[in-house]
Amino acid sequence: MKVIEITEAIDPLAEYANSQEPIMLTRNGQIIAALMPFTGNPETDQLPSNFQEAIEQLSLSEKSDLDHSRxxxxxxxxxxxxxxxxxxxxxxxxxxxxxxxxxxxxxxxxxxxxxxxxxxxxxxxxxxxxxxxxxxxxxxxxxxxxxxxxxxxxxxxxxxxxxxxxxxx
Structure with missing residues (x-):
């Protein structure tokens, strides 16, 4: 497993470092990674089985934010x-x-x-x-x-x- 130290230089990601909600990382409007908060419970600390499921779970405003970001x-x-x-x-x-x-x-x-x-x-x-x-x-x-x-x-x-x-x- 690769560990990446989050610093202030990565503001958007650092902002959510302590978040209790999933994080989608995008580049040019394409999802490149999905992060889930770590709770220590193996049943809840799992990414969706595929990115399409994760996209479907996004709210309309989050999808709009992705489009705007792209x-x-x-x-x-x-x-x-x-x-x-x-x-x-x-x-x-x-x-x-x-x-x-x-x-x-x-x-x-x-x-x-x-x-x-x-x-x-x-x-x-x-x-x-x-x-x-x-x-x-x-x-x-x-x-x-x-x-x-x-x-x-x-x-x-x-x-x-x-x-x-x-x-x-």
């Missing part, structure tokens, strides 16, 4: 693939207009409001030139005329806007 994973995967393609293909370009009109950048804008948290995370982790995309998607401009051209202030303005709108990233 969609979010697919969205993030597509987003980061486009970001990498954009970075690779625009290396050395300094024109904001050229960067923003690149097909990968435009596809990110086309993904709509669901990518706003990912864009805010990109600003946080990698800075980058995501102001145009944020403005195009949100149809808002939290950057004041005095802040324009001051990257750190522009980033802070978008973070404040994101928090006010209830986004988490």
């Amino acid at each position: 969609q979010q994973t697919e969205l993030a995967t597509t987003f980061y693939q486009l970001v990498e393609q954009w970075k690779t293909e625009t290396r050395g370009i300094s024109s904001t207009e050229q960067l923003s009109l690149h097909p990968s950048y435009q596809q990110i804008i086309g993904m709509g409001p669901n990518v706003i948290p990912l864009l805010l995370r990109e600003l946080e982790n990698n800075s980058g030139r995501w102001f145009w995309a944020l403005k195009a998607i949100s149809r808002e401009e939290p950057v004041t005329p005095e802040q324009r051209g001051k990257t750190e202030e522009m980033i802070a303005a978008w973070w404040n806007w994101g928090r006010e709108k209830g986004y988490t990233w």
